[in-house]
Amino acid sequence: xxxxxxxxxxxxxxxxxxxxxxxxxxxxxxxxxxxxxxxxxxxxxxxxxxxxxxxxxxxxxxxxxxxxxxxxxxxxxxxxxxxxxxxxxxxxxxxxxxxxxxxxxxxxxxxxxxxxxxxxxxxxxxxxxxxxxxxxxxxxxxxxxxxxxxxxxxxxxxxxxxxxxxxxxxxxxxxxxxxxxxxxxxxxxxxxxxxxxxxxxxxxxxxxxxxxxxxxxxxxxxxxxxxxxxxxxxxxxxxxxxxxxxxxxxxxxxxxxxxxxxx
Amino acid sequence: xxxxxxxxxxxxxxxxxxxxxxxxxxxxxxxxxxxxxxxxxxxxxxxxxxxxxxxxxxxxxxxxxxxxxxxxxxxxxxxxxxxxxxxxxxxxxxxxxxxxxxxxxxxxxxxxxxxxxxxxxxxxxxxxxxxxxxxxxxxxxxxxxxxxxxxxxxxxxxxxxxxxxxxxxxxxxxxxxxxxxxxxxxxxxxxxxxxxxxxxxxxxxxxxxxxxxxxxxxxxxxxxxxxxxxxxxxxxxxxxxxxxxxxxxxxxxxxxxxxxxxx
Numbered sequence: 001x002x003x004x005x006x007x008x009x010x011x012x013x014x015x016x017x018x019x020x021x022x023x024x025x026x027x028x029x030x031x032x033x034x035x036x037x038x039x040x041x042x043x044x045x046x047x048x049x050x051x052x053x054x055x056x057x058x059x060x061x062x063x064x065x066x067x068x069x070x071x072x073x074x075x076x077x078x079x080x081x082x083x084x085x086x087x088x089x090x091x092x093x094x095x096x097x098x099x100x101x102x103x104x105x106x107x108x109x110x111x112x113x114x115x116x117x118x119x120x121x122x123x124x125x126x127x128x129x130x131x132x133x134x135x136x137x138x139x140x141x142x143x144x145x146x147x148x149x150x151x152x153x154x155x156x157x158x159x160x161x162x163x164x165x166x167x168x169x170x171x172x173x174x175x176x177x178x179x180x181x182x183x184x185x186x187x188x189x190x191x192x193x194x195x196x197x198x199x200x201x202x203x204x205x206x207x208x209x210x211x212x213x214x215x216x217x218x219x220x221x222x223x224x225x226x227x228x229x230x231x232x233x234x235x236x237x238x239x240x241x242x243x244x245x246x247x248x249x250x251x252x253x254x255x256x257x258x259x260x261x262x263x
Numbered sequence: 264x265x266x267x268x269x270x271x272x273x274x275x276x277x278x279x280x281x282x283x284x285x286x287x288x289x290x291x292x293x294x295x296x297x298x299x300x301x302x303x304x305x306x307x308x309x310x311x312x313x314x315x316x317x318x319x320x321x322x323x324x325x326x327x328x329x330x331x332x333x334x335x336x337x338x339x340x341x342x343x344x345x346x347x348x349x350x351x352x353x354x355x356x357x358x359x360x361x362x363x364x365x366x367x368x369x370x371x372x373x374x375x376x377x378x379x380x381x382x383x384x385x386x387x388x389x390x391x392x393x394x395x396x397x398x399x400x401x402x403x404x405x406x407x408x409x410x411x412x413x414x415x416x417x418x419x420x421x422x423x424x425x426x427x428x429x430x431x432x433x434x435x436x437x438x439x440x441x442x443x444x445x446x447x448x449x450x451x452x453x454x455x456x457x458x459x460x461x462x463x464x465x466x467x468x469x470x471x472x473x474x475x476x477x478x479x480x481x482x483x484x485x486x487x488x489x490x491x492x493x494x495x496x497x498x499x500x501x502x503x504x505x506x507x508x509x510x511x512x513x514x515x516x517x518x519x520x521x522x523x524x525x526x
Contacts, residue, residue: 010476013299015290019282022304027278036276038311041285041302048301055318072455073477074462108485116458154479192335195379199337213273214336222371 001034001173004061004146006052007041008069008078009153021067021158032167033174033233035208037061044069049081057085057146062173064146065166068153070137072116078150079140083124086144096121096129096138103136134160141165178240181231182248189260190224191216197254198228201247208233210247225263228255264297264436267324267409269315270304271332271341272416284330284421295430296437296496298471300324307332312344320348320409325436327409328429331416333400335379341413342403346387349407359384359392362401366394397423404428441503444494445511452523453487454479460517461491464510471496473510488526491518 005025011017019041026036040056042048049069056064069078083090097113100121104111111117120137123129130139130149134157142148147169151161186194191214198212210232217225228251232244255262268288274280282304289299303319305311312332319327332341346353360376363384367374374380383400386392393402393412397420405411410432414424449457454477461475473495480488491514495507518525 010474011478013289013302014293015286018286019302023278023281026276030277037306038315039276039282039302039304041304043300052301073458074465075476107482109482111453111455114455117455119458190374192374192377192379195336195382202337211273213338219370219372 001029001063001170001177002061003029003034003036003063003065003170004056004059005036005039006049006056006064006066007039007153008044008049008066008081009041010043010075012041012068013043021153021155024155024159025065025067025162028162028167029170032170033177033179034062034170044075044077046077046081046084049078050084053082053085053148057144061146063166063169064148065162066148066150067158070120070139070150070152072119072137076119079123079127082140082142082148082150086124086142088124088126090122091125092118093121093123093127093129096123096140099129099131099138100136103132130161130165132157132161133164139165175235177233177235178237179231179233180240180244181229182244183230184228184248184251184255185217185225185263186228186255186260187220187225187263188223189226189255189258191226193224193258193260194226194228194254197251201250205243210243212247264292264295264326264433264440265324266292266297266299266326266328266433267319267322268299268302269312269319269327269329270302270416271307271312271329271344272304273306273338275304275331276306284416284418287418287422288328288330288425291425291430292433295433296440296442297325297433307338307340309340309344309347312341313347316345316348316411320407320411324409326429326432327411328425329411329413330421333383333402333413333415335382335400339382342386342390345403345405345411345413349387349405351387351389353385354388355381356384356386356390356392359386359401359403362392362394363399366396366399393424393428395420395424396427402428438498440496440498441500442494442496443503443507444492445507446493447491447511447514447518448480448488448526449491449518449523450483450488450526451486452489452518452521454489456487456521456523457489457491457517460514464513468506473506475510 022039040052127140127142139161140150215227234240285302303315390405402424403413478490497503
């Protein structure tokens with residue numbers, strides 16, 4: 001299950017807002033066994049949004065999530081950008097307008113649903129609105145080969161939609177896929193020293209079946225310290241476990257041979 | 264001066280590492296008067312890196328910065344990806360190898376410069392290596408229409424290269440461009456209420472001369488609170504200042520008309 005994320009917002013590209021949304025979504029997808037293959041961050045510009053969405057769809061992810069740009073102001077143009085990428089028009093959606101009314105009522109806000117506010121209920125034709133149970137602007141789901149979800153940029157609103165509507169689809173796509181991980185803290189072996197052995201192991205396991213990575217932890221008294229991360233993935237639980245044990249043994253022998261020790 | 268950033272690293276796409284590098288660079292570029300137009304985050308995969316770089320160069324930014332993937336391990340393949348995007352080969356660079364030796368010596372590490380370590384000195388043909396005064400792997404500068412800089416993913420190493428080698432080029436590109444910003448905290452006016460007035464002001468100032476954005480600050484006793492951010496930009500300092508004052512006056516009148524007040 002491959003997921004792509006397109007984040008929309010000038011504030012993400014000017015050092016104002018740290019992009020914690022992409023980070024949070026990536027963590028949730030990874031823990032569910034899926035893979036975020038790319039994050040693209042663009043400004044609040046129609047052409048940039050539509051090109052990023054079009055390019056993403058061409059890579060055929062299972063799910064494309066856009067964050068941000070669903071509000072009522074002139075610079076909120078994600079839905080128009082997505083519609084343009086899909087060669088669709090946007091139109092006022094009655095269900096979305098009703099969701100908007102409910103969200104104001106729920107929060108005790110006696111707003112008139114004027115033209116500016118109805119912008120938040122103007123969505124690509126054929127899209128399904130999703131109620132925002134935290135803020136105002138509805139999210140949107142579109143089936144376009146990829147399942148597209150356009151969610152708000154406000155973290156609390158984004159998280160609610162992800163948990164209620166997207167996570168289950170990630171899990172469904174992942175199926176009974178299993179990932180097992182183990183980490184070794186090693187002293188006396190540097191990244192460069194162990195690199196050839198890791199490359200050999202990875203070469204022997206094509207695809208995504210084995211993931212091996214060293215994380216340098218600096219030096220103490222000129223002794224290098226690293227963390228070796230090993231992830232094995234596959235459809236069969238027992239087979240994944242056996243592979244993890246086999247490669248772990250090989251790693252530990254190699255660390256020993258290089259004069260390193262586990263910490 | 265348009266800057267694009269391509270960040271490379273699985274850890275950025277699995278919820279492990281928050282992408283503070285892109286955030287930090289974007290803030291530095293914005294403060295210097297430049298614009299980061301897009302950030303693309305890809306996994307440690309050759310095809311993904313080269314396609315992201317190729318797509319970025321096609322948008323003709325002034326500067327393209329890649330972060331990460333310069334190390335000695337098998338999954339460090341940024342330079343190979345950049346080379347592929349430019350239809351160049353990588354080759355061992357003597358200057359880069361010497362930088363590597365110096366960096367080990369400086370840190371008191373008596374490493375043999377073996378084949379694995381020399382991977383860090385194997386750079387695209389025609390590229391210029393840049394010494395890493397914090398860690399090991401040299402950075403790389405390539406002139407390919409856009410000025411391409413490949414910098415390490417370790418924040419301290421990335422920052423040193425940016426400050427020493429990239430910031431001056433951003434500033435040079437920006438020239439005597441001026442940006443002035445003012446923020447108003449407003450109570451009693453919601454985003455939707457003021458949206459039409461903001462859209463009118465922005466429509467009257469095409470290009471990037473005026474940036475106006477509302478940031479919702481939530482509700483207190485059902486009274487909406489927003490921050491209105493106004494940035495005026497241009498080549499003439501006095502003209503930018505006059506424009507900022509004129510639009511500020513218009514904003515404050517509009518807030519008043521809508522029954523809002525400054526906080």
